[in-house]
Amino acid sequence: MKLITRNTDYALRALCYISKHKTVVTVDELVEKLGVPHSFMRKILQQLNKKEILSSFKGQGGGFKLKIPPARIYVIGIMRIFQGQIELSSCFLKKDVCPNKGKCALRKKLRLIEKNMFMRLKRITIASLV
Amino acid sequence: MKLITRNTDYALRALCYISKHKTVVTVDELVEKLGVPHSFMRKILQQLNKKEILSSFKGQGGGFKLKIPPARIYVIGIMRIFQGQIELSSCFLKKDVCPNKGKCALRKKLRLIEKNMFMRLKRITIASLV
DNA sequence: ATAAATGATACCACAATAGTATCATTTGTC
DNA sequence: GACAAATGATACTATTGTGGTATCATTTAT
Numbered sequence A, B: 001m002k003l004i005t006r007n008t009d010y011a012l013r014a015l016c017y018i019s020k021h022k023t024v025v026t027v028d029e030l031v032e033k034l035g036v037p038h039s040f041m042r043k044i045l046q047q048l049n050k051k052e053i054l055s056s057f058k059g060q061g062g063g064f065k066l067k068i069p070p071a072r073i074y075v076i077g078i079m080r081i082f083q084g085q086i087e088l089s090s091c092f093l094k095k096d097v098c099p100n101k102g103k104c105a106l107r108k109k110l111r112l113i114e115k116n117m118f119m120r121l122k123r124i125t126i127a128s129l130v
Numbered sequence C: 001a002t003a004a005a006t007g008a009t010a011c012c013a014c015a016a017t018a019g020t021a022t023c024a025t026t027t028g029t030c
Numbered sequence D: 001g002a003c004a005a006a007t008g009a010t011a012c013t014a015t016t017g018t019g020g021t022a023t024c025a026t027t028t029a030t
Helices: A006-019 A027-034 A038-050 A075-083 A105-122 B006-019 B027-034 B038-050 B075-083 B105-122
Strands: A054-057 A063-066 B054-057 B063-066
Touching (some): A006 A027, A006 A063, A006 A075, A027 A038, A027 A063, A038 A075, A105 B105, B006 B038, B006 B063, B027 B063, B038 B054, B038 B063, B075 B105
16 A cells, blocks of 8 residues: 555656746656656646646647745645545444444544644645755 | 555454453454444454454354454554555656655655654554553 | 647546455354 | 354455546647
8 A cells, every 4th residue: 555646756756847947847848857658747737737736838838837836835735636635534434333433542543643644744845855 | 545444444443342352252243233244344354363363263152352462453563464565655766767766855754754653553552442 | 820738538457445255164052 | 963153265246546548629839
């Protein structure tokens, strides 16, 4: 089991690369630098554009650039875009069955770990990586 | 994305239940108490038996009981049985491509978070849950 | 007009997760 | 010894998530 999936990983690398460049960066350029599949990278950048982390420019001379400063792009945020909500502590039992709803010892402990992890993940920004 | 899968979850609950009983516990009893599918629970208990966390007894009057004390059964161990190695920090890029092998800022930071998480998960035992 | 870029969308292959089903074996009880 | 109640082993299936590919539409600089 991996906590970071391939698209999150590629997204972070792409964002790091883009953040180092003043001018727009094309998919082709990123594909060449990172050695990842073209279509896949394109889809990832489109998603980042939709989430308003990148701005895109169509047509010749187009490409992508950051829409927000790298210090405000958090790893946890990128993970949530590509992997959805991350949770250690959700319960699998049907609500009526769980014997100690609300005071489940396992959930409580996991929630603490989760909180700590999120706090730490929030401190990692694109700015802190480049 | 869930950090704990269904079989890990059921395994933990089953272990908690079993640890509260001196006598052997059958699959049927667990299924009734936890409201989970019979075959699935059976498979989970068989796996725990193979990993020598439970002892099993065949035949009439048979069932399962703990093979090791609850204070020595760690959540992280159960997770590893059902979910394999858990890692935040593995790299997806082909080795030649990764621009900063060994000193990748992202991996370094993730490895720290991972270590902390494991440390905390190791402190949760079945004994601490019941 | 054309070429170079992204936008939108649909599709596909593979692996992991979440089970189900069945036959074999062991063992206590009558 | 027969039978029922339990697990052991194993194979199969369904659904979802991951990791892509492919294609047509649209925009825009030259």
